Amino acid sequence: MIATNQFIGVATSRVDGRQKVTGTAKYSAEFNPADLVHGYIVNSTIATGNILKIDTEKALQVDGVREVFTHENVPISVKIDADYSDPLAPPGSPFRPLYNDNILYNGQPIAMVVADTFEVARYAAGLITVTYNKGETSAIAIKENLDKAFTDADLPETAKDRGNAEKAFEKVEASYIQAREYHNPMEPFATVAVWDDKEGSFLIYDKIQGVGSSQKYISGIFNLDKNKVRVLSEFVGGTFGSGLRPQYQLFFAAMASKTLNLPVKVVMTRQQMFSFGHRPTCLQEFKLGADKKGRLTSIQHKAYGETSQFEKYTETIVDWSGLMYTCDNVALDYKLVPLDVYTPNDMRAPGGATGMYGLECAMDELAVAAGIDPLELRLINYAEKDQNEGKPFSSKELKACYSRAAEKFGWDKRKAEPRNNRKGNILIGHGVATGVWEALQQKASARATFTQQGQLTVASATADIGTGTYTVMTQIAAEVLGLPLEKVDFKLGDSVLPKSPIEGGSWTVSSVGSAVKLVCIALREKIFDLAKNTHPELFEGQMIEDAHFENGEVSINSGKAVAYIEILQVANKDSLEATVKAEPAEGRDDYSCYSHSCVMVEVHVDADLGMIHVPRVVSAIAGGKIINPKTAESQIIGGITWGIGMALEEEGMMDPRNGRIMNANLAEYHVPVHADIQELDVIFVEEYDDIVNPLGAKGLGEVGMVGVAAAIANAIYNATGKRIRELPITLDKLL
Amino acid sequence: MEYKSYPETQEIELHLNGNTEKITISPWTTLLDALREYFKLTGTKKGCDHGQCGACTVLVNGKAINSCLSLAVMQQGKEIITIEGLSQGENLHPVQQAFIAHDAFQCGYCTTGQICSTVGLLNMKRGDSPEEIRDLMNGNICRCGAYANIYKVVEEMKQKEVQGTS
Numbered sequence: 001m002i003a004t005n006q007f008i009g010v011a012t013s014r015v016d017g018r019q020k021v022t023g024t025a026k027y028s029a030e031f032n033p034a035d036l037v038h039g040y041i042v043n044s045t046i047a048t049g050n051i052l053k054i055d056t057e058k059a060l061q062v063d064g065v066r067e068v069f070t071h072e073n074v075p076i077s078v079k080i081d082a083d084y085s086d087p088l089a090p091p092g093s094p095f096r097p098l099y100n101d102n103i104l105y106n107g108q109p110i111a112m113v114v115a116d117t118f119e120v121a122r123y124a125a126g127l128i129t130v131t132y133n134k135g136e137t138s139a140i141a142i143k144e145n146l147d148k149a150f151t152d153a154d155l156p157e158t159a160k161d162r163g164n165a166e167k168a169f170e171k172v173e174a175s176y177i178q179a180r181e182y183h184n185p186m187e188p189f190a191t192v193a194v195w196d197d198k199e200g201s202f203l204i205y206d207k208i209q210g211v212g213s214s215q216k217y218i219s220g221i222f223n224l225d226k227n228k229v230r231v232l233s234e235f236v237g238g239t240f241g242s243g244l245r246p247q248y249q250l251f252f253a254a255m256a257s258k259t260l261n262l263p264v265k266v267v268m269t270r271q272q273m274f275s276f277g278h279r280p281t282c283l284q285e286f287k288l289g290a291d292k293k294g295r296l297t298s299i300q301h302k303a304y305g306e307t308s309q310f311e312k313y314t315e316t317i318v319d320w321s322g323l324m325y326t327c328d329n330v331a332l333d334y335k336l337v338p339l340d341v342y343t344p345n346d347m348r349a350p351g352g353a354t355g356m357y358g359l360e361c362a363m364d365e366l367a368v369a370a371g372i373d374p375l376e377l378r379l380i381n382y383a384e385k386d387q388n389e390g391k392p393f394s395s396k397e398l399k400a401c402y403s404r405a406a407e408k409f410g411w412d413k414r415k416a417e418p419r420n421n422r423k424g425n426i427l428i429g430h431g432v433a434t435g436v437w438e439a440l441q442q443k444a445s446a447r448a449t450f451t452q453q454g455q456l457t458v459a460s461a462t463a464d465i466g467t468g469t470y471t472v473m474t475q476i477a478a479e480v481l482g483l484p485l486e487k488v489d490f491k492l493g494d495s496v497l498p499k500s501p502i503e504g505g506s507w508t509v510s511s512v513g514s515a516v517k518l519v520c521i522a523l524r525e526k527i528f529d530l531a532k533n534t535h536p537e538l539f540e541g542q543m544i545e546d547a548h549f550e551n552g553e554v555s556i557n558s559g560k561a562v563a564y565i566e567i568l569q570v571a572n573k574d575s576l577e578a579t580v581k582a583e584p585a586e587g588r589d590d591y592s593c594y595s596h597s598c599v600m601v602e603v604h605v606d607a608d609l610g611m612i613h614v615p616r617v618v619s620a621i622a623g624g625k626i627i628n629p630k631t632a633e634s635q636i637i638g639g640i641t642w643g644i645g646m647a648l649e650e651e652g653m654m655d656p657r658n659g660r661i662m663n664a665n666l667a668e669y670h671v672p673v674h675a676d677i678q679e680l681d682v683i684f685v686e687e688y689d690d691i692v693n694p695l696g697a698k699g700l701g702e703v704g705m706v707g708v709a710a711a712i713a714n715a716i717y718n719a720t721g722k723r724i725r726e727l728p729i730t731l732d733k734l735l
Numbered sequence: 736m737e738y739k740s741y742p743e744t745q746e747i748e749l750h751l752n753g754n755t756e757k758i759t760i761s762p763w764t765t766l767l768d769a770l771r772e773y774f775k776l777t778g779t780k781k782g783c784d785h786g787q788c789g790a791c792t793v794l795v796n797g798k799a800i801n802s803c804l805s806l807a808v809m810q811q812g813k814e815i816i817t818i819e820g821l822s823q824g825e826n827l828h829p830v831q832q833a834f835i836a837h838d839a840f841q842c843g844y845c846t847t848g849q850i851c852s853t854v855g856l857l858n859m860k861r862g863d864s865p866e867e868i869r870d871l872m873n874g875n876i877c878r879c880g881a882y883a884n885i886y887k888v889v890e891e892m893k894q895k896e897v898q899g900t901s
């Protein structure tokens with residue numbers, strides 16, 4: 001039994017903090033095996049067509065160049081019977097680098113120079129000339145290609161319609177569109193691949209959200225047993241979804257390493273970070289109806305998403321509109337439009353950030369049309385159970401989020417009339433939105449080993465993409481086994497460790513955390529069983545339920561405490577080990593599990609220049625048990641910052657003539673910087689949940705972002721009286 | 736088209752974290768690549784290679800610079816301090832300690848650059864208002880969005896009058 005929480009729920013500094021602030025945490029590109037050579041990738045400059053000729057002659061003449069790989073000389077073995085899919089590949093045929101001369105999108109990798117140094121490889125890459133047979137047009141803009149949408153039969157089903165939404169009175173009709181966004185983690189994608197010709201095996205350092213993903217991808221391409229592919233990824237410099245799928249540098253590094261029988265390092269440039277998956281652009285159409293009291297009578301939500309020409313990537317966008325509010329008449333429709341772009345990829349709060357942007361803006365428009373306070377409108381239509389599936393929620397403290405946020409923010413002082421709150425030349429606006437994210441749990445396994453030296457090692461092949469996995473897992477293990485944090489070591493990011501789901505979907509604490517808790521409980525039982533043999537005078541006939549595990553010692557009630565170390569010594573055992581597989585509990589399916597939030601935003605808009613600032617944001621979160629308030633708050637302030645970027649800054653601009661991203665760099669693709677972020681207040685609302693998983697924690701990676709963009713757009717309306725229905729809201733749209 | 740082959744290497748001397756280091760290197764190698772790929776000092780990060788993200792920030796004669804925008808050969812005779820040279824053995828620099836205490840990072844990739852920029856700001860004895868702090872830190876992008884906590888670090892360092900490196 002656990003009497004008090006010593007570690008769970010306590011603000012704890014990151015256990016890997018010291019490595020990160022001293023620069024000793026090693027990311028994928030920072031491994032330098034002997035004889036390492038460097039690859040530099042060349043990308044296509046057209047979106048459709050094919051390669052007529054790649055001239056590599058000059059590049060090959062440069063001293064230090066080992067090889068130039070193109071579709072013409074790539075080993076045939078990676079083309080025959082090769083499986084390029086990864087665990088999260090959507091339906092379709094995954095992109096196969098260097099497979100043939102076809103160009104599927106602008107920025108497609110088409111060659112790689114391998115040289116003794118990075119500088120030589122980069123220089124030689126510039127000497128390669130490519131002749132194309134350029135396709136006549138490239139389909140880039142979603143609005144112009146709606147007629148090309150797939151028929152519904154091809155797509156996953158949306159939540160069911162209910163009632164007759166079309167018949168009910170319409171009060172608001174609005175459509176929203178948002179720009180393509182690019183993940184741009186600070187660490188570029190990087191792989192160091194080391195082929196062992198004698199063993200026929202790979203050792204790979206890869207940037208990925210789950211080592212199992214890279215392992216499956218490489219074993220499929222090279223027809224290797226999975227145990228011949230070891231993938232390591234102990235530190236990951238951010239991913240935000242971009243590392244849910246292996247990226248092309250992994251293929252290039254592995255292929256070159258095996259072909260040349262040399263260790264190869266391939267790192268993407270910042271420009272290349274715009275040459276694969278992105279958050280898709282999306283056009284959303286809403287029709288809402290409400291009665292005089294503001295009760296929703298009708299919700300119609302139709303969305304058009306985009307995908308590539310080779311895979312059907314879909315997001316859950318419209319289901320949120322069926323879920324969130326009490327309404328008898330709902331019609332949901334999701335269409336998917338194939339364009340000449342790379343397959344989109346999940347990006348922080350995929351689908352949710354998009355769908356809730358539309359829904360929460362439309363709700364704000366409804367509030368204005370109905371003359372009801374937007375917060376009040378949400379309370380009037382509050383859903384006590386999952387409106388799509390009719391199930392009860394495992395827990396839902398959203399009402400408390402609304403009231404706590406309103407109190408902190410001073411919502412009651414808001415002026416409902418637009419352009420009515422002004423300080424000199426600055427128009428002040430206040431906006432609100434709801435956030436939501438599904439609290440998922442996946443199967444995960446973990447191993448715990450306690451040694452006679454008193455050290456506990458817990459291991460699972462999960463990842464820490466900046467989320468704090470190392471720290472929270474250490475806390476959970478320390479809590480359950482009653483050990484100080486420094487006696488606990490958590491290992492991750494190695495494909496030889498017990499299997500774990502990829503880190504994504506905000507499910508790592510829920511899934512891996514549950515496995516860590518259960519494996520430590522199992523280990524505790526082993527210690528107790530052993531203690532019955534080694535110290536029968538104390539423990540024989542006793543029940544584990546009556547035992548205390550604290551400070552590395554076990555005791556019964558007020559009896560003598562015995563150190564685990566002593567138990568192992570007396571038993572003459574070097575170590576004790578336990579392994580578990582954790583999975584969602586039976587009966588969990590009877591409930592809907594979601595985290596919720598209320599976001600309130602103040603914006604300042606320059607009345608003449610349209611400059612927009614966000615001086616403060618309050619986000620009240622109901623995310624179940626908070627394991628580490630310190631890293632949890634960081635997750636939420638990160639999410640808010642992402643919402644600000646989505647609302648005001650981020651826009652992948654594509655040249656419609658050739659499908660090329662025109663702003664593929666961090667100077668022109670704007671992300672939030674220090675000056676954009678001011679006061680961010682995070683409130684964690686108490687929420688008890690013994691259904692969602694053994695920890696009661698729901699996960700926080702995504703929910704903090706959802707709703708932020710809508711709250712900002714709504715605040716801008718409140719400030720200016722202008723309803724901008726296109727993201728990002730840049731100053732030109734306000735002039 | 737005429738093109739040049741591999742540029743000749745030459746021996747240069749750099750004052751790096753208090754030591755004099757000799758290295759044979761081509762003039763086209765940036766200080767960033769020299770640090771990461773030749774000296775294996777990988778605490779300095781490459782985020783964009785274009786001076787747009789600040790991940791590669793190091794201190795040269797006490798001033799924070801983007802090491803990706805500078806060639807290694809140009810830095811001879813100057814005092815270069817990287818993240819590896821900021822702590823004294825086991826003792827972290829106060830800025831490093833404050834980054835841990837305030838959870839001013841998540842993935843950790845931009846962190847060493849943010850820390851060097853903070854130290855550079857302290858060396859300049861600037862950052863007297865919230866606007867100036869944010870303005871001077873603007874060159875360091877943190878995609879995880881730890882800005883609010885990084886700001887708290889800089890504010891605290893200013894309040895406590897912590898010394899940078901000089």
